[in-house]
Amino acid sequence: MVLDQFSNEKLRFSARYPFTKTARQLLSEKPITIDYQKMQFAKKRILDSLFREDVSVLMEANEELYQKYLVSYPLARMIVSLFDSQVRNRFVNYEAKRAMANIRADNPDFINEAKRIAKELDIDYDGLYVSVETYLINVPKTDEGRLVFQNLNNGRILLDENKFMSVLNEAIRNSIESGLPIHQDSIPLDIKNDILQMGKEIEDEINKFKEVKEKNAVMFAKSSGVMAPCMAKIVERARNGENLPHFARVAVASYLLKFGKSVDEVVEVFSNTPNFDEKIARYQVEFIAKKGYSPPSCQVMESYGLRLPECGCLSKGGPKNPLHYGSKSIFKPRKRRSSNSFR
Amino acid sequence: MEEEAFIVERFKRYYSTHWTKAPKQVHTREFGFGGWSKKIESRHYSFSSEKEMNAFLGRNAPLFISYSEAHYAYPAARPIEKKNWLSGDLVFDIDANELGMPCTEKHKKEWVCEMCMDRAKECALRLIDDFLVKDFNVPKEEIEVNFSGNRGYHIHVSTRFQTIKGYGRKEIADYVNANGLDYDHFFRQDLIHKRIFGPKVTDGGWKGKLTQMLVDGIKNRTLERLGIAKKTVEKFYSRIDAADQIANGNWEAVYITDRKKFFSNLVENIKRQHGAFVDEGVTFDTSKLIRMPDSIHGETGLLAQRIPVNDLERYDWTTRPVVFSDSPFRVYVKKSQPVILKGQIFGPYEDQTLDLPEYAAVYLICKKAAVLAENKDRAIAATKSVQKEENKQEGHSVI
Ligand SMILES: [Zn+2]
Numbered sequence: 001m002v003l004d005q006f007s008n009e010k011l012r013f014s015a016r017y018p019f020t021k022t023a024r025q026l027l028s029e030k031p032i033t034i035d036y037q038k039m040q041f042a043k044k045r046i047l048d049s050l051f052r053e054d055v056s057v058l059m060e061a062n063e064e065l066y067q068k069y070l071v072s073y074p075l076a077r078m079i080v081s082l083f084d085s086q087v088r089n090r091f092v093n094y095e096a097k098r099a100m101a102n103i104r105a106d107n108p109d110f111i112n113e114a115k116r117i118a119k120e121l122d123i124d125y126d127g128l129y130v131s132v133e134t135y136l137i138n139v140p141k142t143d144e145g146r147l148v149f150q151n152l153n154n155g156r157i158l159l160d161e162n163k164f165m166s167v168l169n170e171a172i173r174n175s176i177e178s179g180l181p182i183h184q185d186s187i188p189l190d191i192k193n194d195i196l197q198m199g200k201e202i203e204d205e206i207n208k209f210k211e212v213k214e215k216n217a218v219m220f221a222k223s224s225g226v227m228a229p230c231m232a233k234i235v236e237r238a239r240n241g242e243n244l245p246h247f248a249r250v251a252v253a254s255y256l257l258k259f260g261k262s263v264d265e266v267v268e269v270f271s272n273t274p275n276f277d278e279k280i281a282r283y284q285v286e287f288i289a290k291k292g293y294s295p296p297s298c299q300v301m302e303s304y305g306l307r308l309p310e311c312g313c314l315s316k317g318g319p320k321n322p323l324h325y326g327s328k329s330i331f332k333p334r335k336r337r338s339s340n341s342f343r
Numbered sequence: 344m345e346e347e348a349f350i351v352e353r354f355k356r357y358y359s360t361h362w363t364k365a366p367k368q369v370h371t372r373e374f375g376f377g378g379w380s381k382k383i384e385s386r387h388y389s390f391s392s393e394k395e396m397n398a399f400l401g402r403n404a405p406l407f408i409s410y411s412e413a414h415y416a417y418p419a420a421r422p423i424e425k426k427n428w429l430s431g432d433l434v435f436d437i438d439a440n441e442l443g444m445p446c447t448e449k450h451k452k453e454w455v456c457e458m459c460m461d462r463a464k465e466c467a468l469r470l471i472d473d474f475l476v477k478d479f480n481v482p483k484e485e486i487e488v489n490f491s492g493n494r495g496y497h498i499h500v501s502t503r504f505q506t507i508k509g510y511g512r513k514e515i516a517d518y519v520n521a522n523g524l525d526y527d528h529f530f531r532q533d534l535i536h537k538r539i540f541g542p543k544v545t546d547g548g549w550k551g552k553l554t555q556m557l558v559d560g561i562k563n564r565t566l567e568r569l570g571i572a573k574k575t576v577e578k579f580y581s582r583i584d585a586a587d588q589i590a591n592g593n594w595e596a597v598y599i600t601d602r603k604k605f606f607s608n609l610v611e612n613i614k615r616q617h618g619a620f621v622d623e624g625v626t627f628d629t630s631k632l633i634r635m636p637d638s639i640h641g642e643t644g645l646l647a648q649r650i651p652v653n654d655l656e657r658y659d660w661t662t663r664p665v666v667f668s669d670s671p672f673r674v675y676v677k678k679s680q681p682v683i684l685k686g687q688i689f690g691p692y693e694d695q696t697l698d699l700p701e702y703a704a705v706y707l708i709c710k711k712a713a714v715l716a717e718n719k720d721r722a723i724a725a726t727k728s729v730q731k732e733e734n735k736q737e738g739h740s741v742i
Contacts, residue, residue: 151547155480
């Protein structure tokens with residue numbers, strides 16, 4: 001079948017950006033039919049996300065290849081839902097990276113493509129402004145992205161091209177992540193067996209991926225001694241590929257450095273996080289090391305929702321800074337709080 | 344009669360004779376209740392309607408009633424992940440004892456006075472007018488305010504910003520509190536010409552606000568109020584076009600020895616004078632339970648009264664939220680700070696037995712500063728045994 005130019009363009013767009021409304025609409029027009037090739041492609045999507053750091057872009061292709069790209073996306077989502085959040089996050093991050101690469105690749109007019117995607121993700125960017133609500137739903141988790149530094153007025157934020165691209169990047173990630181994990185009951189019956197089958201097929205490789213990560217984590221923990229639980233939790237979240245708030249990244253990096261970790265070891269902790277760029281991460285960690293920043297106090301950790309009760313901090317005699325965790329003071333008997341109330 | 348029973352009886356009488364307005368879309372909210380010893384004793388409750396909620400309140404008369412700012416698909420499910428978060432109101436909590444007021448040290452955090460409560464109202468008005476309306480473009484009629492029932496004010500926006508997650512909400516709280524305004528993000532250095540570009544009055548957000556405040560200070564000759572040292576102030580005043588230059592981003596027009604230090608000092612002062620002082624935890628925690636407006640606060644017996652947003656400026660916390668009667672009750676007060684209720688000052692009292700109107704008796708009993716006169720001896724004995732144990736513990740820790 002030869003598609004007319006219009007629907008071919010739509011198909012190409014959907015294959016490159018399978019998380020958009022256009023793609024969803026194309027997919028819903030007829031039931032998903034699967035074949036060996038599409039399943040293999042879905043498998044490749046997942047394994048690439050686990051084992052590859054670089055992404056390949058999709059430029060011009062024939063209809064068949066576009067179809068494969070498009071249909072394998074929802075299949076991969078169903079398959080990846082059979083695994084835990086570490087694997088899923090890896091997949092989400094990689095797919096977002098692929099989409100961003102597609103936008104930029106060999107495209108002098110990338111900003112219009114970006115705007116088109118933005119529109120499909122309900123981002124109301126008019127070339128200058130975005131509503132503060134949209135911004136906060138897709139707020140870039142960087143220092144520059146913080147609301148206090150934005151030109152906010154009358155419910156709108158002024159965005160230059162760069163800032164807009166960071167907002168779009170978040171929006172793409174949110175869109176890929178939303179709805180995951182897909183519950184097994186929601187997988188169409190006629191393909192459910194194939195999906196489960198594929199889950200089994202890649203289990204070994206998933207385990208291989210997890211073993212490597214696990215080994216790194218264990219080695220890290222062994223050489224760490226007693227880490228404050230709140231910081232250990234952030235390390236775990238970073239390893240799980242979570243999109244950590246900027247504050248949490250700085251907090252844990254400064255903690256680990258003071259704790260005696262090397263810049264290399266700290267950079268490695270972040271290697272799973274979204275938009276990980278070793279060069280940038282290294283620069284930032286080195287910057288923190290050079291400045292000698294101390295980790296935030298437990299009080300400040302609390303205000304960011306990062307404090308854990310296990311640390312026993314903020315109570316009388318407990319640590320006031322995560323660095324003090326593990327020092328003997330926590331075991332001192334707690335004094336009863338004196339007050340003028342009856343009990 | 345025990346104090347707990349005395350209080351519960353009064354709350355029950357109130358709830359069974361008053362209809363309490365439920366939060367919007369009550370069937371999607373989680374409720375939590377507290378009693379004599381804990382503000383939230385049990386949670387994961389839900390009601391299908393306002394009627395059902397009122398029936399529950401009349402029957403059980405909880406001393407503390409909180410509901411989720413979140414809307415859930417299954418509000419009663421547990422643990423929290425199973426509730427399926429759909430959206431949530433944007434909520435701000437301004438507490439009189441967290442404003443860094445000098446009076447707080449004097450009367451301690453358990454108590455309030457007119458000074459810190461006025462300040463809390465000022466912060467609430469600032470939050471509404473300077474930030475929510477002006478910067479965030481929230482129509483005033485969409486903003487709901489209530490007295491917290493104890494030490495401050497709660498501000499709710501239940502129309503927009505509903506799907507913003509915790510991270511974005513934290514950004515809002517930081518914005519209204521002026522947290523983290525740092526030099527490096529406000530000034531840019533042109534490396535070739537060695538020129539420094541600062542914020543302008545036409546910039547949006549804090550860049551514009553902060554510049555405007557400095558420019559106004561120059562024009563009105565009030566820079567000292569921003570905590571700027573006298574010597575530096577003179578420099579600003581002596582250059583005739585200083586205000587215009589800075590308004591346009593040329594902060595180099597006035598020579599300042601250490602610009603970074605000057606800026607961080609300026610920021611600290613502006614934060615203190617113009618920040619909204621909201622409790623960040625309440626705003627960003629999307630599964631938080633918050634006091635239900637128009638319920639009675641179990642630590643004061645006062646109504647967490649809704650206040651029409653345009654009436655907030657005139658709202659008088661010292662006369663309004665009393666719900667109990669004037670009938671006298673004999674109580675024994677161990678120790679209390681002065682309290683203003685219905686425009687009248689009660690106390691300070693110490694080791695005193697006296698007759699108080701029901702609402703004042705309830706207030707002091709709820710604050711655990713008083714007991715019914717008949718229980719005086721038992722209360723004194725209990726205090727002594729607490730003190731004894733404290734002494735014993737101190738002794739241990741010395742060894
Ligand atoms: Zn006070």
